[in-house]
């Protein structure tokens with residue numbers, strides 16, 4: 363087993379470190395740096411059919427659901443199309459209003475999650491245009507959808523998902539780019555975004571290179587039993603995913619909240635020293651996020667910021683910070699989440715937790 367872990371103490375750490383390569387595999391051959399678009403065989407249908415789609419509905423569970431939430435921002439922003447996320451477990455128990463012009467994307471690392479599979483069946487029945495975004499080749503969901511894009515992230519062993527998430531987000535960005543180029547997104551904008559997506563493996567490598575700094579910061583967060591993660595815009599799902607990672611592997615009670623929602627309730631729980639992890643990278647939502655950070659500071663919270671390199675305004679309001687390279691605000695979700703994965707990993711390691719096999723959790727959940 364030690365050999366399988368390639369010298370790393372845990373599969374999770376190995377998989378965190380594999381991300382530059384996994385991401386390169388997920389992206390390779392899929393960007394069109396001439397047209398400023400992407401080439402996704404699984405999405406190939408007539409350009410007319412794509413142009414006629416009126417809505418993207420993404421379904422998934424757990425970490426895949428958080429990737430879907432980043433996708434929601436990407437599709438609206440880049441492809442100018444109505445996009446929404448539905449929990450796979452809810453999907454068929456409500457009355458999903460949809461037809462042939464709805465584009466349903468089922469997102470699953472394993473391709474075996476029962477709720478997601480059930481959602482796919484329901485969407486088919488409603489006549490939607492269904493596609494999967496799956497890691498495991500030939501898995502049930504991949505077969506059931508018939509059409510899809512594989513992540514090529516390689517096997518993910520750790521129960522807590524890391525590289526699958528970052529590959530899911532990267533592929534969703536490419537899907538949004540493809541759809542966007544058939545709509546309003548110009549070639550020039552497309553080229554710029556394609557370039558930024560192409561740089562994702564390097565951005566992630568640069569975050570991983572800071573592991574020692576992040577591990578040092580983690581030492582100060584080991585003894586807390588509660589933590590809050592906040593963000594806005596595309597960094598909102600990143601905050602949710604950061605909180606999920608921390609609770610899964612360290613058993614610290616972590617809540618992910620929209621930064622603006624904190625004051626509508628959870629802020630009542632802040633006490634001097636309560637950790638608040640604020641994902642405040644550059645983008646349209648940054649200034650407002652910093653405002654929310656001030657609200658937490660005023661209650662004595664200890665703030666760990668995920669900020670953009672060189673952003674002294676953001677650094678100044680944080681007690682500690684981890685900086686990530688500057689890039690497109692949607693692309694930044696990937697390096698930002700990697701910083702949180704590394705943080706959670708080290709907090710859990712210092713707490714002596716069973717990182718690869720947390721209690722009560724399974725890698726794939728095949729019951730509804």
Ligand code: G6P
Nearest residue numbers: 423424425426470471472475724
């Ligand atoms: C389980 C795993 C999670 C995962 C979720 C969805 O709960 O522990 O890490 O995000 O299932 O899995 P999927 O394979 O559909 O992405």
